[in-house]
Amino acid sequence: xxxxxxxxxxxxxxxxxxxxxxxxxxxxxxxxxxxxxxxxxxxxxxxxxxxxxxxxxxxxxxxxxxxxxxxxxxxxxxxxxxxxxxxxxxxxxxxxxxxxxxxxxxxxxxxxxxxxxxxxxxxxxxxxxxxxxxxxxxxxxxxxxxxxxxxxxxxxxxxxxxxxxxxxxxxxxxxxxxxxxxxxxxxxxxxxxxxxxxxxxxxxxxxxxxxxxxxxxxxxxxxxxxxxxxxxxxxxxxxxxxxxxxxxxxxxxxxxxxxxxxxxxxxxxxxxxxxxxxxxxxxxxxxxxxxxxxxxxxxxxxxxxxxxxxxxxxxxxxxxxxxxxxxxxxxxxxxxxxxxxxxxxxxxxxxxxxxxxxxxxxxxxxxxxxxxxxxxxxxxxxxxxxxxxxxxxxxxxxxxxxx
Amino acid sequence: xxxxxxxxxxxxxxxxxxxxxxxxxxxxxxxxxxxxxxxxxxxxxxxxxxxxxxxxxxxxxxxxxxxxxxxxxxxxxxxxxxxxxxxxxxxxxxxxxxxxxxxxxxxxxxxxxxxxxxxxxxxxxxxxxxxxxxxxxxxxxxxxxxxxxxxxxxxxxxxxxxxxxxxxxxxxxxxxxxxxxxxxxxxxxxxxxxxxxxxxxxxxxxxxxxxxxxxxxxxxxxxxxxxxxxxxxxxxxxxxxxxxxxxxxxxxxxxxxxxxx
Numbered sequence: 219x220x221x222x223x224x225x226x227x228x229x230x231x232x233x234x235x236x237x238x239x240x241x242x243x244x245x246x247x248x249x250x251x252x253x254x255x256x257x258x259x260x261x262x263x264x265x266x267x268x269x270x271x272x273x274x275x276x277x278x279x280x281x282x283x284x285x286x287x288x289x290x291x292x293x294x295x296x297x298x299x300x301x302x303x304x305x306x307x308x309x310x311x312x313x314x315x316x317x318x319x320x321x322x323x324x325x326x327x328x329x330x331x332x333x334x335x336x337x338x339x340x341x342x343x344x345x346x347x348x349x350x351x352x353x354x355x356x357x358x359x360x361x362x363x364x365x366x367x368x369x370x371x372x373x374x375x376x377x378x379x380x381x382x383x384x385x386x387x388x389x390x391x392x393x394x395x396x397x398x399x400x401x402x403x404x405x406x407x408x409x410x411x412x413x414x415x416x417x418x419x420x421x422x423x424x425x426x427x428x429x430x431x432x433x434x435x436x437x438x439x440x441x442x443x444x445x446x447x448x449x450x451x452x453x454x455x456x457x458x459x460x461x462x463x464x465x466x467x468x469x470x471x472x473x474x475x476x477x478x479x480x481x482x483x484x485x486x487x488x489x490x491x492x493x494x495x496x497x498x499x500x501x502x503x504x505x506x507x508x509x510x511x512x513x514x515x516x517x518x519x520x521x522x523x524x525x526x527x528x529x530x531x532x533x534x535x536x537x538x539x540x541x542x543x544x545x546x547x548x549x550x551x552x553x554x555x556x557x558x559x560x561x562x563x564x565x566x567x568x569x570x571x572x573x574x575x576x577x578x579x580x581x582x583x584x585x586x587x588x589x590x591x592x593x594x595x596x597x598x599x600x601x602x603x604x605x606x607x608x609x610x611x612x613x614x615x616x617x618x619x620x621x
Numbered sequence: 622x623x624x625x626x627x628x629x630x631x632x633x634x635x636x637x638x639x640x641x642x643x644x645x646x647x648x649x650x651x652x653x654x655x656x657x658x659x660x661x662x663x664x665x666x667x668x669x670x671x672x673x674x675x676x677x678x679x680x681x682x683x684x685x686x687x688x689x690x691x692x693x694x695x696x697x698x699x700x701x702x703x704x705x706x707x708x709x710x711x712x713x714x715x716x717x718x719x720x721x722x723x724x725x726x727x728x729x730x731x732x733x734x735x736x737x738x739x740x741x742x743x744x745x746x747x748x749x750x751x752x753x754x755x756x757x758x759x760x761x762x763x764x765x766x767x768x769x770x771x772x773x774x775x776x777x778x779x780x781x782x783x784x785x786x787x788x789x790x791x792x793x794x795x796x797x798x799x800x801x802x803x804x805x806x807x808x809x810x811x812x813x814x815x816x817x818x819x820x821x822x823x824x825x826x827x828x829x830x831x832x833x834x835x836x837x838x839x840x841x842x843x844x845x846x847x848x849x850x851x852x853x854x855x856x857x858x859x860x861x862x863x864x865x866x867x868x869x870x871x872x873x874x875x876x877x878x879x880x881x882x
């Protein structure tokens with residue numbers, strides 16, 4: 219953490235000196251939201267220590283963004299804070315972004331803390347590896363911790379090559395002992411172990427080629443460094459109770475992501491080959507998304523999604539996507555409130571376990587936005603990692619004031 | 622002097638050519654080509670757009686966005702649209718490489734996830750962000766997007782216009798036909814009627830507050846689209862038009878999406 223602070227402060231100095239050249243910083247550069255999250259669980263948890271069936275949380279995120287040089291240079295700072303009623307691990311602060319960028323005709327350089335997304339599929343972001351999951355936020359792993367990096371993008375006629383050097387590793391956040399939607403036993407993040415003697419100071423590298431050819435969008439990437447997914451090793455805490463300890467291996471991962479956009483049909487593929495984390499393995503997600511535009515003469519668009527998830531490590535693994543079929547539907551009402559809904563069902567072909575999810579959102583007023591989320595877990599079997607969530611069916615309401 | 626004379630004679634020849642056109646179809650096409658020719662050469666433009674959406678009850682909501690456009694010879698234009706308001710979509714960006722007769726290439730940037738998403742674009746008739754404008758209403762006007770038929774000349778609000786019917790060439794268009802009132806002086810639309818796939822009148826778009834830029838290019842500062850079937854309407858107002866600011870293909874690529882504001 220000290221290293222991160224040093225990096226942050228030296229970066230701040232560089233940026234501050236740069237900012238002196240900048241004249242007009244206005245309130246228009248500030249945006250963000252404050253939100254209240256409520257979660258209600260349908261039943262009591264599996265362990266007595268998780269003694270709540272409702273939970274309140276306050277969330278704040280602010281973005282300061284300023285660019286100059288016709289948008290070819292800029293600066294972004296995005297602090298994030300969550301205060302949680304029941305889980306001290308969920309109460310946390312993070313710098314989502316603290317970046318300076320400079321762009322030119324055939325390159326872009328970005329220095330600092332950032333978030334980068336790779337991939338095309340919807341139910342799992344298999345090849346997305348630059349940022350660590352901020353897993354206390356949501357089990358969908360779409361919330362990420364800011365990753366310190368130097369990123370140089372080389373922009374050529376034949377595509378873009380992104381090079382990443384990542385000097386500091388972020389450990390995954392896990393819900394604490396009192397938290398819900400967690401593994402059983404819980405993960406003790408204070409006792410994380412690393413393959414590398416440099417621990418979180420191991421320097422990670424990645425390179426990615428991306429381009430589009432007509433209606434095909436392609437990404438090829440290689441990552442060498444600390445695995446963002448830890449292995450979870452069974453251990454005991456000081457009182458002799460079972461805990462899981464995260465172990466971060468050094469891995470090599472090569473991946474492809476591909477999308478073909480054919481009319482109203484999107485064909486999607488993500489695949490990876492990873493070594494260094496136990497046995498070498500391969501994993502794949504393939505699927506489609508088809509959109510019916512303006513159904514029944516209305517303004518409503520309905521999308522149908524189908525994906526197959528495969529991991530050749532099989533049932534023994536930490537992943538819940540080893541042989542799973544996912545189907546879903548996305549409904550966009552195209553109304554003035556930007557109402558949307560996304561339904562999904564994931565079926566584990568091995569264990570028979572099922573996971574159902576709804577996400578819906580609507581703008582209530584110019585600055586007010588409401589999101590509803592529900593996740594239900596059916597038919598989980600003893601021995602499946604997803605069994606830990608068996609009593610954690612929940613409904614979430616998230617109301618934000620945006621500015 | 623010689624140059625002035627040349628320009629004067631050139632200006633005289635055009636209406637003469639139009640008069641010589643034999644069929645209403647040829648005349649319609651000739652007018653469309655002239656309108657296109659007069660609006661060629663602006664290279665790039667940027668503007669700020671305010672969109673006011675009103676429902677049948679008069680409730681309204683406002684969106685603001687900035688739009689940059691790059692003129693592309695021999696194909697549809699490239700455009701980058703960045704949302705500023707409402708705040709929950711601030712920074713959402715929409716990149717479009719438009720084509721006349723084939724689906725556009727479109728990417729959406731979602732700032733919360735930092736995700737660039739290629740989106741399905743075959744259907745250009747869907748509503749644009751809940752407004753009464755369809756994607757195809759807002760994309761660049763290319764001659765080959767329609768076939769034409771001149772109907773008549775008539776005055777509209779004290780201005781002389783050509784009235785032209787045009788038929789979308791794109792197979793997935795949401796319209797059977799459009800009727801266009803084109804100002805004879807500016808060669809710009811004053812009014813446009815849209816007929817749906819059942820050939821029922823769907824919408825009327827009124828262009829107003831035209832201003833001329835670079836001494837040549839006319840742009841309406843206000844566009845009002847009324848949907849006759851739903852009673853809803855959308856008004857666009859345009860501000861801060863700038864032309865020839867030196868934008869290039871690079872300002873309209875996938876990389877640019879991630880730092881657009």
